[in-house]
Amino acid sequence: xxxxxxxxxxxxxxxxxxxxxxxxxxxxxxxxxxxxxxxxxxxxxxxxxxxxxxxxxxxxxxxxxxxxxxxxxxxxxxxxxxxxxxxxxxxxxxxxxxxxxxxxxxxxxxxxxxxxxxxxxxxxxxxxxxxxxxxxxxxxxxxxxxxxxxxxxxxxxxxxxxxxxxxxxxxxxxxxxxxxxxxxxxxxxxxxxxxxxxxxxxxxxxxxxxxxxxxxxxxxxxxxxxxxxxxxxxxxxxxxxxxxxxxxxxxxxxxxxxxxxxxxxxxxxxxxxxxxxxxxxxxxxxxxxxxxxxxxxxxxxxxxxxxxxxxxxxxxxxxxxxxxxxxxxxxxxxxxxxxxxxxxxxxxxxxxxxxxxxxxxxxxxxxxxxxxxxxxxxxxxxxxxxxxxxxxxxxxxxxxxxxxxxxxxxxxxxxxxxxxxxxxxxxxxxxxxxxxxxxxxxxxxxxxxxxxxxxxxxxxxxxxxxxxxxxxxxxxxxxxxxxxxxxxxxxxxxxxxxxxxxxxxxxxxxxxxxxxxxxxxxxxxxxxxxxxxxxxxxxxxxxxxxxxxxxxxxxxxxxxxxxxxxxxxxxxxxxxxxxxxxxxxxxxxxxxxxxxxxxxxxxxxxxxxxxxxxxxxxxxxxxxxxxxxxxxxxxxxxxxxxxxxxxxxxxxxxxxxxxxxxxxxxxxxxxxxxxxxxxxxxxxxxxxxxxxxxxxxxxxxxxxxxxxxxxxxxxxxxxxxxxxxxxxxxxxxxxxx
Amino acid sequence: xxxxxxxxxxxxxxxxxxxxxxxxxxxxxxxxxxxxxxxxxxxxxxxxxxxxxxxxxxxxxxxxxxxxxxxxxxxxxxxxxxxxxxxxxxxxxxxxxxxxxxxxxxxxxxxxxxxxxxxxx
Numbered sequence: 001x002x003x004x005x006x007x008x009x010x011x012x013x014x015x016x017x018x019x020x021x022x023x024x025x026x027x028x029x030x031x032x033x034x035x036x037x038x039x040x041x042x043x044x045x046x047x048x049x050x051x052x053x054x055x056x057x058x059x060x061x062x063x064x065x066x067x068x069x070x071x072x073x074x075x076x077x078x079x080x081x082x083x084x085x086x087x088x089x090x091x092x093x094x095x096x097x098x099x100x101x102x103x104x105x106x107x108x109x110x111x112x113x114x115x116x117x118x119x120x121x122x123x124x125x126x127x128x129x130x131x132x133x134x135x136x137x138x139x140x141x142x143x144x145x146x147x148x149x150x151x152x153x154x155x156x157x158x159x160x161x162x163x164x165x166x167x168x169x170x171x172x173x174x175x176x177x178x179x180x181x182x183x184x185x186x187x188x189x190x191x192x193x194x195x196x197x198x199x200x201x202x203x204x205x206x207x208x209x210x211x212x213x214x215x216x217x218x219x220x221x222x223x224x225x226x227x228x229x230x231x232x233x234x235x236x237x238x239x240x241x242x243x244x245x246x247x248x249x250x251x252x253x254x255x256x257x258x259x260x261x262x263x264x265x266x267x268x269x270x271x272x273x274x275x276x277x278x279x280x281x282x283x284x285x286x287x288x289x290x291x292x293x294x295x296x297x298x299x300x301x302x303x304x305x306x307x308x309x310x311x312x313x314x315x316x317x318x319x320x321x322x323x324x325x326x327x328x329x330x331x332x333x334x335x336x337x338x339x340x341x342x343x344x345x346x347x348x349x350x351x352x353x354x355x356x357x358x359x360x361x362x363x364x365x366x367x368x369x370x371x372x373x374x375x376x377x378x379x380x381x382x383x384x385x386x387x388x389x390x391x392x393x394x395x396x397x398x399x400x401x402x403x404x405x406x407x408x409x410x411x412x413x414x415x416x417x418x419x420x421x422x423x424x425x426x427x428x429x430x431x432x433x434x435x436x437x438x439x440x441x442x443x444x445x446x447x448x449x450x451x452x453x454x455x456x457x458x459x460x461x462x463x464x465x466x467x468x469x470x471x472x473x474x475x476x477x478x479x480x481x482x483x484x485x486x487x488x489x490x491x492x493x494x495x496x497x498x499x500x501x502x503x504x505x506x507x508x509x510x511x512x513x514x515x516x517x518x519x520x521x522x523x524x525x526x527x528x529x530x531x532x533x534x535x536x537x538x539x540x541x542x543x544x545x546x547x548x549x550x551x552x553x554x555x556x557x558x559x560x561x562x563x564x565x566x567x568x569x570x571x572x573x574x575x576x577x578x579x580x581x582x583x584x585x586x587x588x589x590x591x592x593x594x595x596x597x598x599x600x601x602x603x604x605x606x607x608x609x610x611x612x613x614x615x616x617x618x619x620x621x622x623x624x625x626x627x628x629x630x631x632x633x634x635x636x637x638x639x640x641x642x643x644x645x646x647x648x649x650x651x652x653x654x655x656x657x658x659x660x661x662x663x664x665x666x667x668x669x670x671x672x673x674x675x676x677x678x679x680x681x682x683x684x685x686x687x688x689x690x691x692x693x694x695x696x697x698x699x700x701x702x703x704x705x706x707x708x709x710x711x712x713x714x715x716x717x718x719x720x721x722x723x724x725x726x727x728x729x730x731x732x733x734x735x736x737x
Numbered sequence: 738x739x740x741x742x743x744x745x746x747x748x749x750x751x752x753x754x755x756x757x758x759x760x761x762x763x764x765x766x767x768x769x770x771x772x773x774x775x776x777x778x779x780x781x782x783x784x785x786x787x788x789x790x791x792x793x794x795x796x797x798x799x800x801x802x803x804x805x806x807x808x809x810x811x812x813x814x815x816x817x818x819x820x821x822x823x824x825x826x827x828x829x830x831x832x833x834x835x836x837x838x839x840x841x842x843x844x845x846x847x848x849x850x851x852x853x854x855x856x857x858x
Contacts, residue, residue: 297821297822298821300821300822300823300841300842300843301748301751301792301821301842303842303843304751304819304821304842304843304844305748305750305751305754306843307843307844307845307846308751308754308755308758308843308844308846309750309753309754311754311758311845311846311847312754312757312758312846315758315761315846316757316761319757323757326753327753327754327757330750330753330754333750334750428829429825430825431825431826431829445800445803446800449800475824475826476826477824477826477827477829477830479799479830479833479834481833481834492833494826494829494830496826
């Protein structure tokens with residue numbers, strides 16, 4: 001339009017330019033002339049005027065044609081070219097400007113084409129590089145996966161929140177073997193991507209080990225790893241090694257990091273746990289220890305008896321005959337007993353393998369500092385440190401030792417109302433003394449003997465170990481002593497000293513802090529940090545949440561009239577992926593006869609449900625399986641109705657948000673007739689296999705849901721809250737209808 | 738006047754040797770086979786020295802040792818502890834609780850006699 005206006009203005013100006021000077025000259029001459037001249041002029045001019053006008057008009061038309069051509073070529077041509085250039089910039093990269101029009105415009109078009117060519121080459125170069133990088137990452141991922149699955153050790157990688165980012169099949173098997181009771185039906189205990197490791201391992205133990213590692217890192221230790229043994233809920237023993245995963249400082253500290261040299265700002269972003277079930281080893285070890293002890297301690301006494309008897313006999317030639325016989329009987333009896341003991345121990349020793357509680361060499365003051373923190377934290381009891389030899393190392397299981405010290409402090413506080421505890425460190429030979437000193441009320445040794453045999457309990461923390469167990473595990477001793485001169489009393493724990501380790505090996509330490517990542521590991525797992533925090537944030541994007549997609553099969557359609565659940569299946573979605581390994585699949589004994597008309601639909605027979613667990617066992621297990629995830633089901637209201645009828649009697653509640661694929665389908669395709677799972681799956685191009693088992697339907701529902709997430713985004717629905725609101729609106733709309 | 742020695746051990750097979758040996762050395766001997774008897778006899782018999790086994794039923798040697806040391810009237814009493822374990826930590830505990838000496842089984846009877854005589858000298 002603008003060009004058109006400019007053309008009209010230009011034509012007007014051209015017209016004025018062609019007629020203006022002539023008309024003006026005529027006007028001036030006419031004004032200057034006398035009357036007679038004017039009449040003659042008019043008489044001469046007027047009849048000839050049409051010819052002049054015609055010639056002028058011709059000239060004007062010629063001028064306009066010329067102007068129009070110029071406009072077409074230079075203004076419209078350039079505008080057209082601009083449009084094609086826009087097209088090249090956006091929708092169609094391969095489009096090129098056709099060089100047409102005057103030479104100047106053609107030249108411009110050629111230059112633009114060259115630029116586009118250059119850009120395309122750059123772009124495809126970048127794309128090729130991205131593709132190559134992706135391929136390398138993929139290859140490394142596969143290599144890591146292969147490597148991990150071959151490992152005989154269970155491996156679990158967690159971020160600092162304790163969320164599992166990676167695990168191998170051995171870890172899964174180990175925890176599956178451990179799972180007893182309801183959790184075994186979830187096909188591998190509670191190990192799963194995005195799940196919390198604390199449902200399997202004790203939180204305190206993990207936190208403590210992490211603290212240890214961080215302390216070691218700060219000291220520049222060559223081996224910043226921690227070992228611990230932990231007992232699971234069902235009494236199995238796991239030996240775990242924790243190694244830190246180091247990463248760059250968070251962007252928040254970037255300003256600080258920029259000032260410090262590269263590598264110095266590495267910090268722990270997560271950890272790798274290698275886990276080994278040593279329950280059997282440990283039993284063997286205990287047996288072996290016992291064998292060894294009967295061999296040494298048992299025989300020591302017998303040997304003592306023999307030696308004393310023999311020496312008495314030798315030194316007393318004058319001994320009467322009946323005394324002499326009693327002495328020889330002692331020797332014979334003890335020798336025979338020793339023989340028998342040796343025989344018994346040897347046969348037991350044969351099948352015992354060598355394993356030990358892993359005692360670690362630690363700096364004694366570190367343990368005391370950690371214990372002090374724990375006591376102050378848990379008991380609010382002030383701690384003072386006195387005479388602590390900071391060079392002492394000891395060989396201990398730090399977690400249980402700190403538990404023991406805390407336990408003693410708690411007992412002193414509870415029973416003797418002490419207001420302050422002092423910690424002292426000393427050594428003698430190859431022993432380290434840890435003293436817990438308090439003033440005031442003396443304690444009796446008997447009290448300590450009782451405490452030694454009780455399980456260590458501090459507040460809500462209960463350890464299966466007794467104080468005596470911990471002391472024995474270290475080959476240590478504990479006793480109560482009073483220092484009358486100083487008006488105080490103390491418990492002394494004696495522990496084995498460890499050799500002072502050499503100064504940290506600089507090379508290895510450097511290697512650890514260097515920028516190079518381990519060879520078989522290159523994908524950024526730790527970006528998933530906080531991908532699933534505690535609880536569910538309704539304002540998170542749908543694609544970032546964790547879901548449990550589930551389905552149930554039932555005896556019939558009327559829960560309120562006595563129909564029951566006979567099968568439950570569920571699968572998890574984490575990080576926009578359907579995790580086909582992390583499933584829940586369980587038949588349920590309904591406790592009522594199955595309806596014959598239902599059997600062809602779900603294919604479940606009486607024989608299949610007989611002897612299966614009842615819902616009051618299965619539902620709590622399912623509740624645990626889907627903790628901290630959003631529930632997804634097709635026509636969820638139906639399944640939830642069954643749950644709700646049981647919630648009160650089982651004392652559990654499904655409080656998490658629920659998304660219904662039926663309602664979401666109505667949001668996405670409001671004008672479609674059918675929102676049955678089959679129709680939706682067909683619409684979204686999903687292959688339906690294994691339908692009408694609970695797990696099969698859960699898989700289909702899961703895939704449907706994943707396809708729905710981008711379709712919802714097209715409708716402006718991004719977050720969980722938006723999806724819940726939209727679904728609710730359709731629900732109400734349908735009900736009103 | 739001869740010194741009195743109280744032998745505390747629940748194993749007759751060692752008691753027989755100790756008793757014979759120490760009698761021969763001219764000590765007055767009394768035998769207790771558990772911790773409680775030991776405390777009772779310590780009060781009645783008023784020994785100069787106690788040979789105390791660690792592993793015993795009812796009361797362990799450590800407990801007996803502590804109880805003896807808590808009794809001010811027995812301040813001069815010497816205590817030798819006998820053990821079949823012989824771990825360093827256990828020995829330290831015995832000495833900390835007031836034993837004068839600590840002997841690990843098996844021991845040489847000659848050494849034992851020498852130790853007793855030294856302590857009573």
